[in-house]
């Protein structure tokens with residue numbers, strides 16, 4: 001038995017050392033959150049850690065109370081139990097104390113919630129459209145006089161086409177390229193059924209509803225590739241419509257979008273164009 005535990009611990013440590021790269025996705029055996037890349041995700045993680053502190057204190061107190069009452073009401077320890085059935089003071093205490101704790105928790109929670117909702121003068125707006133079963137993206141800031149804008153579909157790379165360094169079930173043929181350190185807005189919708197555009201390291205999980213535009217903002221603090229998945233059960237291939245966002249410097253983004261705007265065939269591989 002001990003051998004199994006040692007093997008599991010070694011496997012976990014091995015996985016940590018195997019994935020020191022900049023790709024942001026869930027690693028095998030990962031515990032807790034992915035590394036945050038936006039202030040919103042940093043806030044979510046900080047709130048989670050604060051709440052875990054409160055949770056630990058409450059959990060410990062309740063378990064202590066339960067064990068102590070169980071012990072004291074054991075007939076051998078306490079042959080004549082207390083016959084008190086009501087106590088105004090204690091009832092006020094155990095009603096008011098939790099409500100004060102909840103009110104204290106609500107303050108940082110609402111502050112975070114409203115800051116997530118805030119859209120600060122975005123420099124770039126993208127439109128995200130969920131389909132059964134892929135995502136498509138539109139960069140409508142750069143449309144021409146005819147209203148044609150940079151747009152492309154983003155399909156998962158199948159197992160057979162995977163290249164070295166690509167992440168199975170997470171990499172796509174066309175990544176969403178976005179500038180880092182820039183306020184970006186995403187308008188999220190769907191064409192057929194409900195989907196959800198979710199990228200854990202960016203702190204984004206936005207429902208994509210047909211006939212409705214949802215808005216989410218992001219400020220990516222570092223360059224890198226951030227992976228996500230559809231998070232609304234949307235059909236047979238729900239697990240095979242991943243999201244890959246490549247955050248690049250503003251200069252690289254401008255170069256990329258210039259190439260895209262000139263490009264008549266937006267279905268070619270955008271990542272390859274970026275590398276050239």
Ligand SMILES: [Cu+2]
Pocket residue numbers: 130131194195196230231232233234238241
């Ligand atoms: Cu979906």
